[in-house]
Amino acid sequence: SQQGEEDPQALSIQEGENATMNCSYKTSINNLQWYRQNSGRGLVHLILIRSNEREKHSGRLRVTLDTSKKSSSLLITASRAADTASYFCATGLIDMRFGAGTRLTVKP
């Protein structure tokens, strides 16, 4: 079974706009990770946020974590066509579980 659920399932924006994706999870966590997947390819790790952190930045990525609501968000600022991909949140240590993903399309 999947641990996290991303919202929305699909998102379409214009280049230069910001994209926000949300993830909700069910059980308590030590950390939460976000991964990206280009169509049909392997997932790539983007960023990790620990349970005692509320916000983390990496380049154009901003991740927030609200453990009281069991939710996280991923913000991509100034999006580019190359950001078109599916984005997944993941929780767990040994048996890492992934959400269903948000499919982001950035139109040039």
Place this chain on the structure above:
Amino acid sequence: DSGVTQTPKHLITATGQRVTLRCSPRSGDLSVYWYQQSLDQGLQFLIQYYNGEERAKGNILERFSAQQFPDLHSELNLSSLELGDSALYFCASSARVVQGSSGANVLTFGAGSRLTVL
């Protein structure tokens, strides 16, 4: 190139058959994870090995089995294949298995093996 090598990239077979998917983890990584990705089920965790030992089992069917060898490569065996087994199978590796409350395992994924069962 992520450093995680999966073979074959594509595989087409018939129902009832058996296939073996192979994974070589990134150099230095001791832990291997297997995932199945299909359109209707999303990315499902199957099984995880650390330094040759099974550490966690997920939604892996009894028809499926896996192992990690002394050289750390891993194989996923799928038998009595059904149409519904058609999917992308991913292998991922991490440096170690962290179990403490402050730890985290960051996964490096291979490119996947696409299995089509006809």
